[in-house]
Amino acid sequence: MKNKQNLVIVICLIFITFFILLLGLKKENNYLPQTTHFKIEDTLTLQSLYSDKKLFLNDLFLKDNFTLINIWASWCLPCKDEHPYLINLSKSFNLNIIGINYKDDNNNAKKFLLELGNPYKEVLIDRDGVKSIELGAIGVPETYLVNKEKKIIKKFIGPLNQNNFNEILNIVKK
Amino acid sequence: MRKIKFVVLFLIVFQALYTIALANENKINIDNISKNLRCLICQGQSIYDSQSEFALSMKKLIKNKISNGASEEEVYSFLKQKYGEWIVYDPEVNKNTILLWGIPLILFMFGGLLILRKVNIK
Amino acid sequence: MINQLGSYSLYICLICSIYLIYKSYFNQFISPKKVENKIFSVLSVQLFMTILSFSSLIYAFVLSDFSNLTAYNNSHSLKPLFYKVSGTWGNHEGSLLLWLLVLIIFLFIFFIKSKKLFFRYRILTILFQQIIIFGFLLFILFTSNPFINVFPLPSEGLGLNPILQDPALAIHPPLLYVGYVGTSIIFSSSLAALVCGTIDKIWAAHIKEWILISWIFLSIGILLGSIWAYYELGWGGFWFWDPVENVSLMPWFCLTALLHSIVVLKSRNLFHSWTIILSITTFSLSMSGTFLVRSGILNSIHTFANDPSRGIFILSFLFILVLLAIFIFFFNQKKIPDSSKKTFLISRETGILVNNWFMMYFLSVVLVGTAYPIFLEVINNSKISVGPPFYHKLIIPFLIPFLFFMAMGPNLKWIKNEKKTLNFLQLIIFSICLIVSYLIILKTDTNFLFSTLLFTFSFYLFFHVLKSFFQKNPSYSQKISHFGFSLFLISVLFNGILSKENSANMKVGDEMYFLNKKIIFENVQIKDGPNYRTLIGKFKLQEKKNTFEFKPEIRVYSQPETITSEADILSTIFSDNFLVFSLIKDDGYFNVRYQFKPLMMWIWLSVLIMSFGGLLSLIKKNEK
Numbered sequence: 001m002k003n004k005q006n007l008v009i010v011i012c013l014i015f016i017t018f019f020i021l022l023l024g025l026k027k028e029n030n031y032l033p034q035t036t037h038f039k040i041e042d043t044l045t046l047q048s049l050y051s052d053k054k055l056f057l058n059d060l061f062l063k064d065n066f067t068l069i070n071i072w073a074s075w076c077l078p079c080k081d082e083h084p085y086l087i088n089l090s091k092s093f094n095l096n097i098i099g100i101n102y103k104d105d106n107n108n109a110k111k112f113l114l115e116l117g118n119p120y121k122e123v124l125i126d127r128d129g130v131k132s133i134e135l136g137a138i139g140v141p142e143t144y145l146v147n148k149e150k151k152i153i154k155k156f157i158g159p160l161n162q163n164n165f166n167e168i169l170n171i172v173k174k
Numbered sequence: 175m176r177k178i179k180f181v182v183l184f185l186i187v188f189q190a191l192y193t194i195a196l197a198n199e200n201k202i203n204i205d206n207i208s209k210n211l212r213c214l215i216c217q218g219q220s221i222y223d224s225q226s227e228f229a230l231s232m233k234k235l236i237k238n239k240i241s242n243g244a245s246e247e248e249v250y251s252f253l254k255q256k257y258g259e260w261i262v263y264d265p266e267v268n269k270n271t272i273l274l275w276g277i278p279l280i281l282f283m284f285g286g287l288l289i290l291r292k293v294n295i296k
Numbered sequence: 297m298i299n300q301l302g303s304y305s306l307y308i309c310l311i312c313s314i315y316l317i318y319k320s321y322f323n324q325f326i327s328p329k330k331v332e333n334k335i336f337s338v339l340s341v342q343l344f345m346t347i348l349s350f351s352s353l354i355y356a357f358v359l360s361d362f363s364n365l366t367a368y369n370n371s372h373s374l375k376p377l378f379y380k381v382s383g384t385w386g387n388h389e390g391s392l393l394l395w396l397l398v399l400i401i402f403l404f405i406f407f408i409k410s411k412k413l414f415f416r417y418r419i420l421t422i423l424f425q426q427i428i429i430f431g432f433l434l435f436i437l438f439t440s441n442p443f444i445n446v447f448p449l450p451s452e453g454l455g456l457n458p459i460l461q462d463p464a465l466a467i468h469p470p471l472l473y474v475g476y477v478g479t480s481i482i483f484s485s486s487l488a489a490l491v492c493g494t495i496d497k498i499w500a501a502h503i504k505e506w507i508l509i510s511w512i513f514l515s516i517g518i519l520l521g522s523i524w525a526y527y528e529l530g531w532g533g534f535w536f537w538d539p540v541e542n543v544s545l546m547p548w549f550c551l552t553a554l555l556h557s558i559v560v561l562k563s564r565n566l567f568h569s570w571t572i573i574l575s576i577t578t579f580s581l582s583m584s585g586t587f588l589v590r591s592g593i594l595n596s597i598h599t600f601a602n603d604p605s606r607g608i609f610i611l612s613f614l615f616i617l618v619l620l621a622i623f624i625f626f627f628n629q630k631k632i633p634d635s636s637k638k639t640f641l642i643s644r645e646t647g648i649l650v651n652n653w654f655m656m657y658f659l660s661v662v663l664v665g666t667a668y669p670i671f672l673e674v675i676n677n678s679k680i681s682v683g684p685p686f687y688h689k690l691i692i693p694f695l696i697p698f699l700f701f702m703a704m705g706p707n708l709k710w711i712k713n714e715k716k717t718l719n720f721l722q723l724i725i726f727s728i729c730l731i732v733s734y735l736i737i738l739k740t741d742t743n744f745l746f747s748t749l750l751f752t753f754s755f756y757l758f759f760h761v762l763k764s765f766f767q768k769n770p771s772y773s774q775k776i777s778h779f780g781f782s783l784f785l786i787s788v789l790f791n792g793i794l795s796k797e798n799s800a801n802m803k804v805g806d807e808m809y810f811l812n813k814k815i816i817f818e819n820v821q822i823k824d825g826p827n828y829r830t831l832i833g834k835f836k837l838q839e840k841k842n843t844f845e846f847k848p849e850i851r852v853y854s855q856p857e858t859i860t861s862e863a864d865i866l867s868t869i870f871s872d873n874f875l876v877f878s879l880i881k882d883d884g885y886f887n888v889r890y891q892f893k894p895l896m897m898w899i900w901l902s903v904l905i906m907s908f909g910g911l912l913s914l915i916k917k918n919e920k
Contacts, residue, residue, distance in 0.1 A: 003626065003629065006626075007622070010622060011622065014615065014619065014622070018611065020670075020671055020674050020675070021587075021611055021670065022608065022611060023674045024670040024671070024674045025591055025604045025607045025611070026604065038256075103227060103881060128231060128234050129227060129228070129230070129231025130231055130234050130238065132231070133231055133235050133256065134235075136257060138228055139215055139227065139228055188693050209684075212683070218536070218539075220683075225861070225879075225880070225887060227881070230880065258679060259679065259681070260679045260680060260681050261681070262681060263681050263682070263683025263684060264683065264685035264686060265680050265681065265682055265686055270672060270678055270680065271668075271672075271680065273668070274664060274665070274668045274672075274680075274682065274686075275690075277660065277664050278657060278660045278661045278664055278690055279690075281656070281657065282653075282657045282660075282694075285657065286653065288653075289646075289649050289650065289653055292638060292639060293639055293640070293641050293646050293649070294639060294640050294641065
């Protein structure tokens with residue numbers, strides 16, 4: 001009898017393991033840090049691209065509107081691909097967009113914006129990539145949607161596509 | 175029988191001491207920290223090993239934090255806040271990981287008991 | 297044409313498999329003479345067809361026949377011949393075909409070599425092995441067929457990852473697979489022996505050969521993987537506790553425990569249940585390994601193509617096999633000889649029990665560490681990483697008592713050891729080891745107490761193994777293997793404690809000073825290789841009166857576009873000097889990393905010595 005009991009227990013354990021592993025297969029493998037409602041540190045300052053000033057990132061957010069933070073670089077090809085969406089968002093929908101130029105050369109960055117258009121209300125420089133880490137970035141391009149309470153509510157990793165674009169509009173229009 | 179119990183107990187205490195000893199180890203070291211961090215854009219490499227942009231920026235950030243006087247724990251909790259638990263290779267002991275650390279030790283004791291049943295001790 | 301040949305031969309294999317399963321199940325009790333020849337001929341056909349299939353895949357790769365989808369995806373006409381051939385098994389579909397081939401070859405050899413054994417046992421082994429083969433054939437034919445047609449014919453293949461174009465990596469999979477697949481025969485024959493009720497000394501002596509073969513190949517396979525990682529990946533480490541590495545280590549722990557268990561079964565007719573359970577576990581582990589690596593459930597530098605549907609198939613297949621094994625075990629338990637006999641505390645049997653206890657513990661650490669993140673993510677939706685610190689903290693402290701037991705164990709007598717084991721002489725030896733370790737540790741700045749104890753017991757074991765060579769007990773193979781193992785531990789410890797490294801951003805003309813050595817960055821040259829462009833950095837290392845030249849490379853491959861750093865390593869019997877450089881964003885500057893690593897050669901050699909001991913045992917058995 002004890003043997004039968006052991007058998008049942010073992011079989012149950014095996015089935016449980018099986019189902020957990022089965023579920024594990026369906027999970028997405030790419031890790032997207034979904035730390036939402038993430039507050040940006042008050043002390044985060046960055047150098048501006050077009051002026052000599054050092055600015056507090058928090059100061060650039062508007063009290064009654066959303067802000068989009070876009071991390072980009074002139075050497076980054078997907079950044080070129082997503083750029084039209086940013087232009088669209090800034091011109092047509094008046095979205096407050098702040099650009100952070102990641103590990104780039106100032107002249108190349110300015111040339112990029114001259115050629116493809118400047119959607120940014122302000123462009124900040126992150127020469128060594130350390131500031132972007134403070135925002136929880138992994139690479140370029142990345143885009144963060146910041147709400148009126150100055151909290152990051154959505155992170156887009158990789159270039160923006162049509163779906164992301166629509167999603168941003170949906171949230172901002174409310 | 176008592177001797178065996180003593181040995182097992184000794185082993186557990188040993189392990190506890192070891193973990194504590196590791197925690198109190200040497201001066202704060204950028205290499206040690208970066209070896210313990212995962213490069214998030216690489217497949218299975220540490221920040222220390224990787225030469226990707228992300229890893230290089232990370233190493234700089236760690237250096238800055240250390241020279242500003244942060245402790246190893248502070249660096250880890252800062253990064254965990256930004257990137258989640260996943261970025262640190264050493265899983266801390268919390269309610270999520272208690273089984274992780276516990277199961278092998280429980281199995282070890284269980285194995286010991288099985289042996290005791292099989293062995294004739296005068 | 298190739299594609300038809302390849303897949304039709306596999307379909308024939310499938311038919312053979314069904315036939316063999318049917319025949320072996322229903323003809324268990326029939327007189328062998330009637331059935332043996334039929335089974336042998338069908339088995340031969342199956343073997344021939346598999347060889348034909350595998351050869352046609354190699355043919356497609358070598359001739360760059362890109363009408364074959366696998367060749368198209370993984371090969372390129374510019375690849376050197378050697379890598380075209382090894383590319384055959386360097387991908388998911390091809391590697392599965394290799395698995396299948398080895399499964400059938402082993403069964404074939406088993407059938408031939410076991411002619412003198414009980415017929416029902418042999419035929420049941422075929423039954424169980426064919427069930428495994430059947431499952432693999434279904435998996436290959438319906439989810440991972442290497443013979444899919446590509447139309448229209450592409451002009452060029454998509455190339456293979458350049459990191460995989462390396463001799464060690466070419467041989468590493470076949471060796472590893474022989475190790476893994478070897479466990480299938482152990483599994484099948486254990487179940488067969490269980491059903492027949494013939495788990496005894498004779499069976500133990502016979503199965504020990506297969507365990508040895510599996511163990512030797514697995515050890516060398518893992519060794520080659522580490523050697524490749526060390527020489528090729530450019531970070532100077534050889535083991536990272538990466539999930540795929542762990543997946544090869546787990547069956548190894550099990551096989552080692554099984555090997556020791558079978559020795560007891562052979563000599564003393566004990567531990568029957570444990571041996572069977574270990575056989576089942578070892579095979580389950582190697583199959584789960586296959587699952588974990590190919591299903592996309594793990595995140596690692598090693599993973600094959602991520603395809604969840606394949607994962608579901610392997611997972612289900614694996615669980616069916618495990619359930620089958622468990623049912624057979626439970627319903628045939630009465631047939632296992634009664635071994636409620638207790639062993640004496642101080643005896644070799646208990647020594648082996650203790651060894652297996654620790655092996656199982658180490659196995660559980662690696663298993664939990666690898667599988668836990670998956671479970672946690674499903675249950676709790678939180679993602680954690682389990683990396684080297686976890687494994688070090690749980691394994692290293694337990695190594696200390698393990699080394700002590702390993703030193704004492706082999707010297708104990710069977711049944712009961714009358715002599716006092718821990719006498720005064722032992723104490724003296726221990727003290728000498730302790731003092732030597734203390735002096736060594738004093739010179740480094742590592743964690744004091746534990747390092748000293750670790751070293752002490754490593755030396756203690758080493759000394760005992762050396763001493764055993766002077767004793768009359770003739771089992772040289774065991775001594776050599778134990779010697780290899782203890783040498784391995786000592787080498788790893790020394791290497792761990794005495795390795796030093798330094799890295800800096802340098803441009804041409806810069807010098808680095810480190811450890812009484814001067815490293816000069818002389819120049820950078822650009823050259824074209826067979827399928828890459830390379831940046832060769834010329835460095836000079838000056839040390840005392842000697843000067844050494846290093847030429848690490850940064851290679852840019854075109855198919856597909858990848859950049860790799862190739863380290864230049866100067867290996868001597870005493871140490872390795874390791875130099876690698878990589879591109880950084882700052883123009884003209886490179887990140888240069890230099891490592892001094894003592895006793896690296898000994899780490900590799902000791903594993904070879906350990907495997908050689910196993911080989912020796914195998915040869916001796918065959919001579920009898």
